[in-house]
Amino acid sequence: MAQKPSKKFILGADVGGTNIKTVLVDGRGEILAAVKRPTLGRRGRDALIERLVLTLKDTVKKSGAAMRDVAGAGIGFASPLDPGKGMVFNPPNLPGWSNVPLRDILMQKLKMPVSLDNDANLVALGEHWKGAGRGARCLVCLTLGTGVGGGIVLEGRIWHGAGGIAGEIGHMTLVRNGRRCACGNKGCLEAYASAQGLVLRMQELLKKRKVGKGGKITPENIGKWARSGDKLANQAIKDTGVILGVAIASIANILNPDVVVLGGGVSNLGGYLFDPVREEVKKRAFPKAVEELKIVKAELGDSAGALGAARSLMLSLDG
Amino acid sequence: MAQKPSKKFILGADVGGTNIKTVLVDGRGEILAAVKRPTLGRRGRDALIERLVLTLKDTVKKSGAAMRDVAGAGIGFASPLDPGKGMVFNPPNLPGWSNVPLRDILMQKLKMPVSLDNDANLVALGEHWKGAGRGARCLVCLTLGTGVGGGIVLEGRIWHGAGGIAGEIGHMTLVRNGRRCACGNKGCLEAYASAQGLVLRMQELLKKRKVGKGGKITPENIGKWARSGDKLANQAIKDTGVILGVAIASIANILNPDVVVLGGGVSNLGGYLFDPVREEVKKRAFPKAVEELKIVKAELGDSAGALGAARSLMLSLDG
Numbered sequence: 001m002a003q004k005p006s007k008k009f010i011l012g013a014d015v016g017g018t019n020i021k022t023v024l025v026d027g028r029g030e031i032l033a034a035v036k037r038p039t040l041g042r043r044g045r046d047a048l049i050e051r052l053v054l055t056l057k058d059t060v061k062k063s064g065a066a067m068r069d070v071a072g073a074g075i076g077f078a079s080p081l082d083p084g085k086g087m088v089f090n091p092p093n094l095p096g097w098s099n100v101p102l103r104d105i106l107m108q109k110l111k112m113p114v115s116l117d118n119d120a121n122l123v124a125l126g127e128h129w130k131g132a133g134r135g136a137r138c139l140v141c142l143t144l145g146t147g148v149g150g151g152i153v154l155e156g157r158i159w160h161g162a163g164g165i166a167g168e169i170g171h172m173t174l175v176r177n178g179r180r181c182a183c184g185n186k187g188c189l190e191a192y193a194s195a196q197g198l199v200l201r202m203q204e205l206l207k208k209r210k211v212g213k214g215g216k217i218t219p220e221n222i223g224k225w226a227r228s229g230d231k232l233a234n235q236a237i238k239d240t241g242v243i244l245g246v247a248i249a250s251i252a253n254i255l256n257p258d259v260v261v262l263g264g265g266v267s268n269l270g271g272y273l274f275d276p277v278r279e280e281v282k283k284r285a286f287p288k289a290v291e292e293l294k295i296v297k298a299e300l301g302d303s304a305g306a307l308g309a310a311r312s313l314m315l316s317l318d319g
Numbered sequence: 320m321a322q323k324p325s326k327k328f329i330l331g332a333d334v335g336g337t338n339i340k341t342v343l344v345d346g347r348g349e350i351l352a353a354v355k356r357p358t359l360g361r362r363g364r365d366a367l368i369e370r371l372v373l374t375l376k377d378t379v380k381k382s383g384a385a386m387r388d389v390a391g392a393g394i395g396f397a398s399p400l401d402p403g404k405g406m407v408f409n410p411p412n413l414p415g416w417s418n419v420p421l422r423d424i425l426m427q428k429l430k431m432p433v434s435l436d437n438d439a440n441l442v443a444l445g446e447h448w449k450g451a452g453r454g455a456r457c458l459v460c461l462t463l464g465t466g467v468g469g470g471i472v473l474e475g476r477i478w479h480g481a482g483g484i485a486g487e488i489g490h491m492t493l494v495r496n497g498r499r500c501a502c503g504n505k506g507c508l509e510a511y512a513s514a515q516g517l518v519l520r521m522q523e524l525l526k527k528r529k530v531g532k533g534g535k536i537t538p539e540n541i542g543k544w545a546r547s548g549d550k551l552a553n554q555a556i557k558d559t560g561v562i563l564g565v566a567i568a569s570i571a572n573i574l575n576p577d578v579v580v581l582g583g584g585v586s587n588l589g590g591y592l593f594d595p596v597r598e599e600v601k602k603r604a605f606p607k608a609v610e611e612l613k614i615v616k617a618e619l620g621d622s623a624g625a626l627g628a629a630r631s632l633m634l635s636l637d638g
Contacts, residue, residue, distance in 0.1 A: 080607065086633060128489045137481045152573075154473070161575020163458045172569035176494070176562075184567070185603045243495075249504070250491035254471075256480020256575070283490060284504045288399065288484045 009065055011056050011073035012310030014119055017093030018043060020052060022059040022179035024070070027314070029130045030313060033063035034303060040243040041094040048094065049102070053109050072113035074309030075106065076122040082164045086116045115316045119305050121158045121167055123298075124151025126308030127261045131299040136259040140251055141298070142169060142244075147182070148190040152255070157315060169251065170194075174243055192243045195219045195265050202236040219301045237272040244273075245280025252285040252293055263298030328384055330375050330392035331629030333438055336412030341378040342625040343389070346633070348449045352382035353570060354623060360413040367413065368421070372428050377599045391432035393632030394425065395441040401483045405435045405623060434635045438488055438624050440477045442617070443470025445627030446580045450618040455578035459570055460617070461488060461563075463585035466501070467509040471574070476634060488570065489513075493562055511562045512619045514538045514584050521555040556591040563592075565597025571612055573605040582617030 009032065014021045016039060024033045037055055041048055052075075059128065060067055079091030086103025103116040124133075124141035133139040136153070136186075143149035148170030152159040159166050170190035172181050178187025179200070191197055199217050206213055209232065215221050225233035248260055266273065282290050300307060326353065332341045335358060343352045356374055360367055371394075379386055398410030405422025422435040436444075443452075450524035452458040455472070462468035467489030471478040478485050489509035497506025498519070510516055518536050523571050525532055528551065534540050542554035567579055585592065593614065601609050619626060 003399070080605075094494075102605050138485075150573075153454040154478070159473070161605050161608075162577035163611055165605055166457075166573065166575035168572040168575075168605060168608070171572045171605065173565050176565055183605065199418055208388070246492050246495055250569075251573070253490045254485065254570070255478070256482050256485035256487075258481035260492065284500065286399075286487060287488070288482050289480075292482055 007069060009060070009063070009070050010310040010313055011059060011070055012306040012308070012313070013052060013056060013073065013077075014076040014122065014305030014309060015039060015048075015052060015093075016078045016119065016305075019217060020055050021302060021306045022055050023310060024059050024063045024065065024308045025307065027308060029269070029311065031303070031307075032065065033059050034060045034306070035062065036302070038300070039094075045096040045100065049105060053106070056110065057078040067112075071110060072115070072310065072313045073106065073110055074115045074117070074122070074313030074316075075102070076117055076119040076140075076305045076309040077102065078119045080165065081116060081118055083160055084119045084164055086114070088116070093166040105234055113313065113317060115309075115313045117158065117309070117312050118151075118167070120149025121151040121157040121160075122308030122312060123263060123304040124153050124261070124308065125158050125166070125311050126143065126300055126304035126306070127263070127298055128153040128156065129311045130307055131304060132261045132296045133259040136257070137273055138255055138257040139259045139261060140255065140257045141263065142171065142193075143260060143264040143298075144193055144244075145195060145264035148194050149264070153314075158312065169247070172247060172250070174247055189244070189247045193240055193247070193266065198222060198236060198240045201239050202233065205232045205236055219265050219269070223272070226272050228270070234272060237269050238276045238295045240266070241276030242280050246284065248277060248295065249281045249284035252281060252289040256289050258294065260293065260295045261298050262295065263301075263304065267297050325394065326388060326390040328379075328382070328389050329632055330378065330389055331395075331625040331627070331628040331632070332371060332375060332392065333395040333624030334358060334367075334371060335397045335438065336410075339374050339452075340621060341374050342622060342626045342629060343378050343382045343384065344626065344629045348626060348630070350622070350626075351384065352378050353625070354378045354381065355621070358413075364413075364415040364419065368424060372425070386431075389436070391632045391636060392425065392429055393434045393436070393441070393628030393630070393635075394421070395436055395438040395628040397420065397438045399484065400435060400437055402434070402436045402479055405433070407435070409499055413481065421586070423462060432632065432636060433616075434628075434632045436477065436628070436631050437470075437486070439468025440470040440479075441627030441631060442468065442582060442623040443472050443486070443580070443627065444477055444617055444630050445623035445625070446582070446617055447472045447475065448630045449626055450623060451580045451615045452578040455576070457574055457576040458578045458580060459488065459567075459574065459576045460580040460582065461512075461581040462617075463512055463563075463581060464514060464583035467513050468583070477631065488566070489570070491566060493566055506567045508562070512559055512566070512585065517541060517555060517559045517585055520558050521552065524551045524555055538584050538588070542591070545588070545591050553591060556588050557595045559585070560592045560595030561599050564596040565603065567596060567614065568600045568603035571600060571608040575608050577611055577613065579612065579614045580617050581614065582620075582623065586616050598626060
């Protein structure tokens with residue numbers, strides 16, 4: 001297929017607390033170049049913006065293309081933000097940021113259209129575009145990592161809600177008087193289905209049985225122990241899966257998605273996690289909501305956010 | 320404003336277990352005629368369909384218009400159904416119905432376009448069009464009656480989800496091992512925030528305090544007792560409001576609506592219910608999700624469903 005003569009590529013960036021990940025893609029989402037660099041957020045706001053601009057330019061250079069061939073840049077940021085206004089509010093992991101009009105700053109520096117969105121929303125959009133949720137009418141994505149990030153893609157577009165903060169599925173209340181969550185609420189999904197939530201569950205079970213454990217309690221080790229037959233590790237993962245299943249059953253009845261994508265470190269626990277999730281959803285949700293619901297592992301890993309960012313920019317150009 | 324010469328009116332019908340309510344409206348939703356008749360569902364499927372057709376025709380007659388002036392009929396049905404296929408599955412309150420292609424049957428009999436949707440979805444659409452949710456980008460409507468009906472309106476249209484059953488907010492799990500719900504799940508919102516849920520809460524409180532009550536325990540009486548200073552009645556309504564608030568806080572974080580409309584008998588309890596709802600939402604949801612969220616009482620009462628049905632037909636004609 002002949003390509004259009006100019007502006008045929010799109011940049012995508014995923015700016016996290018630890019790394020900046022970028023891609024340059026064509027209109028079909030094929031990756032021409034990718035770069036990953038430490039964010040170095042401690043160096044302050046202006047230094048990070050310069051670093052991001054440089055990394056985006058280097059990504060284009062690496063591909064052999066020129067900046068004039070790039071139609072725009074989509075940016076994902078690990079922060080509460082207003083996608084409509086292109087404004088970053090207060091990233092929890094980056095000092096010196098507060099109400100920064102990042103989109104406009106980048107548009108000036110890059111001299112091209114820029115779009116800005118929450119990283120978890122863009123992971124959802126990335127998985128819809130090129131990953132585990134291709135073709136879904138309604139995709140819900142949960143990233144089970146340090147926190148539980150959520151994103152909702154309805155008919156190919158991120159659902160932002162009335163105020164730009166929709167998709168915070170990690171902060172639905174699962175246990176009314178449950179564990180305190182970092183957001184201030186009690187009993188959020190995040191407090192149970194994040195890496196830390198799983199570790200806490202393992203610690204609770206160990207304490208109850210009054211047994212110790214050689215080796216640090218991490219999601220990876222809990223997975224390893226479960227695979228080698230450790231019943232408590234198996235139980236900790238199962239309990240996490242059940243509570244995740246309760247949440248997804250509610251989401252199934254409310255939004256009736258056709259695909260739920262689970263990503264992040266905790267999603268690497270395979271059937272130990274997915275089996276209780278699926279069982280609980282089947283037990284609780286309307287049969288019509290379960291029949292055609294696929295609950296699947298994310299496919300794009302590290303590049304989901306940057307790919308979703310590029311896609312988001314494309315959609316913003318289409319209007 | 321001059322009206323178009325023909326097909327200027329739309330029929331809407333809300334077919335419930337007890338009554339058929341119909342309206343004839345113009346394109347701006349002004350009601351020209353309304354009819355309410357008992358459903359008489361015991362007489363069977365064919366009799367009910369004839370009765371519905373007759374009631375629709377009588378509604379047009381009552382307005383002084385002619386059937387040839389009617390662009391179509393929107394029908395709301397208190398049943399699980401597939402709006403895309405126009406198929407009614409199995410209405411819980413109507414014997415002799417199972418997988419009935421009601422839309423096509425009515426199109427043949429009425430000789431006009433017909434649309435079919437779940438009654439709770441149409442109440443939400445009605446409140447968005449002419450009621451408490453006018454202008455909302457994202458409206459969530461809960462009808463707190465015999466059950467808890469739910470509907471989601473996104474940018475002016477009902478969100479049906481991938482399989483047509485989205486909006487079942489009454490069946491999100493609030494208490495993991497809670498009360499058994501009619502749907503088969505445990506701890507659904509409906510088991511707590513329906514009329515029956517409120518009555519059960521009042522009974523629990525009376526039993527705990529070992530006191531009796533003169534007069535039947537109904538939502539109306541509980542409201543009357545609360546207004547006359549009865550602390551237990553006040554507590555029963557408050558507990559119901561808190562659990563409703565937990566649910567709406569989750570919905571606020573997930574969908575970020577600008578308006579939540581509460582209708583049905585339980586919503587008549589005023590501040591006794593709405594105050595704890597709003598307090599709990601504020602306590603739990605993200606500040607950005609609460610700032611611009613209005614939680615309001617439904618305005619259209621009995622005619623919301625039929626108005627929403629008419630609106631749904633209009634939208635289906637627009638494509």
